[in-house]
Amino acid sequence: MVDHSVIGPAAFVRGRLTGTSSLEVHGRLEGDIDLSGDVSIQSSGLVAANVAGRRIVVRGAVKGDLTATEAIEMETGARVVGDVRAPRISIAPGALVRGFVTTGPREDASSKKTSRVAASAPAPTFAAAHRPAAGSTSTAAPAAPPRSTPARAPEASTPAKARASMSGSRVPPLPVVPTRKKGAKAVQKKR
Amino acid sequence: MASTVIGANITIEGELVTDEDVVVQGTLRGKLSAKDGLVVEHGGVVEADVNAGPTQIAGAVTGNIHSTDRVDLQNGAKVVGNVKATRITIADGAQFKGNVDMDV
Numbered sequence: 001m002v003d004h005s006v007i008g009p010a011a012f013v014r015g016r017l018t019g020t021s022s023l024e025v026h027g028r029l030e031g032d033i034d035l036s037g038d039v040s041i042q043s044s045g046l047v048a049a050n051v052a053g054r055r056i057v058v059r060g061a062v063k064g065d066l067t068a069t070e071a072i073e074m075e076t077g078a079r080v081v082g083d084v085r086a087p088r089i090s091i092a093p094g095a096l097v098r099g100f101v102t103t104g105p106r107e108d109a110s111s112k113k114t115s116r117v118a119a120s121a122p123a124p125t126f127a128a129a130h131r132p133a134a135g136s137t138s139t140a141a142p143a144a145p146p147r148s149t150p151a152r153a154p155e156a157s158t159p160a161k162a163r164a165s166m167s168g169s170r171v172p173p174l175p176v177v178p179t180r181k182k183g184a185k186a187v188q189k190k191r
Numbered sequence: 192m193a194s195t196v197i198g199a200n201i202t203i204e205g206e207l208v209t210d211e212d213v214v215v216q217g218t219l220r221g222k223l224s225a226k227d228g229l230v231v232e233h234g235g236v237v238e239a240d241v242n243a244g245p246t247q248i249a250g251a252v253t254g255n256i257h258s259t260d261r262v263d264l265q266n267g268a269k270v271v272g273n274v275k276a277t278r279i280t281i282a283d284g285a286q287f288k289g290n291v292d293m294d295v
Contacts, residue, residue: 003198003199003200004196004198005196005197005198005201005217006194006195006196007195008194008195008209008211008213009194009211010194010209010210010211011194011195011207011208011209011211011213012206012207012208012209013203013205013206013207013208014205014206014208015203015204015205015206015207015221016202016203016204016205017201017202017203017204018201018202018204019198019200019201019202019217020200020201021198021199021200021201021217022198023198023201026194027195027209031205035201037200
């Protein structure tokens with residue numbers, strides 16, 4: 001136990017834990033854990049904190065985000081409510097997890113956001129890639145707008161088509177909402 | 192082994208309350224309550240008001256110490272604050288600045 005810390009089963013800690021030590025939690029802890037060592041939350045442990053460590057093993061209860069630079073293991077009996085992020089994550093049968101789970105290489109919060117934006121971006125870039133391809137032909141300028149308009153037209157017409165199909169056999173759940181809204185508006189107007 | 196250990200390379204900023212014993216090898220700032228005994232080892236730093244049972248100090252403590260039993264300031268200890276306990280020993284080589292109150 002050269003570089004090892006323990007929160008005993010009867011102990012209650014409120015505050016911020018920082019350092020390079022490894023930590024074992026048998027008791028209660030509120031606040032923040034920011035360590036570069038291993039963190040284990042034993043079955044009697046109750047943690048209400050964001051936990052950052054190298055390797056996190058959970059057998060008890062955690063309310064807060066878990067972030068590990070190596071791995072997170074949620075074993076049988078673990079109760080985790082919060083976002084879980086590590087290169088490797090394991091959830092054993094019998095572990096309860098509620099939150100956003102992300103595996104893969106370590107990223108900062110800012111790069112995480114940018115990557116999400118980039119993930120949502122491909123559709124516009126794809127369309128942009130198509131326009132120059134069409135622009136390479138001589139009749140590019142006239143050709144591009146019609147292509148874009150049909151592309152928009154189906155989107156606009158989909159509710160109408162859905163309504164038309166509703167009278168038929170199909171009853172998709174989503175278009176019900178706009179029709180209800182419009183019906184409600186009409187009622188309001190009448191009143 | 193003690194039930195709660197604050198390891199050498201860890202810092203707790205806040206409050207530690209336990210009915211069991213505590214060993215401090217690292218740093219604790221805030222408030223410390225250990226009913227069953229406290230050991231501040233050499234290299235341990237406590238900047239907190241301390242409520243404890245039998246207390247042994249070989250590290251640095253800044254804050255008032257209130258023990259229901261005894262307080263031993265060992266060689267290498269550095270204590271700044273008032274000490275209130277039934278029995279107090281100050282070993283040769285211990286540094287101490289503060290009031291002593293043995294009237295419990």
